Amino acid sequence: MVVAKAGVPRSSERLHTAIARDLGVAIAAGEIQPGATLSGEIASSAERSVSRTAYREAVRILAAKGMVESRTRTGTRVSPRARWHILDPEVLGWFLQTRPSEAFVRDLFEVRMLVEPPAAAMAAVRRTPAQLQAMGEALDAMDRHKLSTEPGRAADRAFHDMILAATQNEAIMALSSSVGAAIRWTTLFKHRVQKAPRDPMAEHRRVLGAIAAANEAAAHACMTELVRFALADMQASLAAGA
Structure with missing residues (x-):
């Protein structure tokens, strides 16, 4: 499992947006590779000292852009690059x-x-x-x-x-x-x-x-x-x- 490093939200940025940005940059940079499984919601939110709700919303943003997919039991995985909405x-x-x-x-x-x-x-x-x-x-x-x-x-x-x-x-x-x-x-x-x-x-x-x-x-x-x-x-x- 992979835990992306936590970033510091910009003052004008909502917390879940900042988390999505940090994860998105890490995925785009290849620090988190396609097929990698992100750490679970509880562990990831604790790592970042944020609520589970904020982390969950961040994952939803990434999923909407095709960068990750969440499945029951298998967790959240980084999607194949071909599924990413590159022009977003x-x-x-x-x-x-x-x-x-x-x-x-x-x-x-x-x-x-x-x-x-x-x-x-x-x-x-x-x-x-x-x-x-x-x-x-x-x-x-x-x-x-x-x-x-x-x-x-x-x-x-x-x-x-x-x-x-x-x-x-x-x-x-x-x-x-x-x-x-x-x-x-x-x-x-x-x-x-x-x-x-x-x-x-x-x-x-x-x-x-x-x-x-x-x-x-x-x-x-x-x-x-x-x-x-x-x-x-x-x-x-x-x-x-x-």
Whole structure:
């Protein structure tokens, strides 16, 4: 049986959420392997000095994300990786709070490449004047605050969210939380391991210019370039972090 080390909850975080995060990070990092059985509810709650109810709720969060499964008599086991909801925003965050593997980063950016360039092309012909204005304001805020700050990172996510919204496609818009989480956590990772990561403002401005010009092909190409540069930046950060 495995007992994950207890973490310290953030002040704004509920106890069961903090426990789920600690366990989720340990599982994502490979400290607790698929097939491992977690210690029982009584032992785990005692180890962490928390109520059984809080620990039980944490396990339910992990189960809802496909990371563990609880069965009578056999206990709670870590599920095979194929069952994990990898694109869940919280699961992405747990992966990227550790040092993610190059394969995981590649997979993540391949998803971005499948979604964002076509979305930018669609946005170029479907966006409304209000959406275009919101994109411009988001980039102005990103440039003003910089990606080293939370307001700057929030503005970056707002820009990408607005592009997905401008497709006017509900199915694509539903991907915004996953895409936004990938952008947020990879940006945080880059700034955590590098003192001065490359500024990606130029690529963002080119994407906005193509969308403003209603040029589908250019919007697709510019977003493709943006994602490629972002992947290269992340790979450089992985190398620096190593």
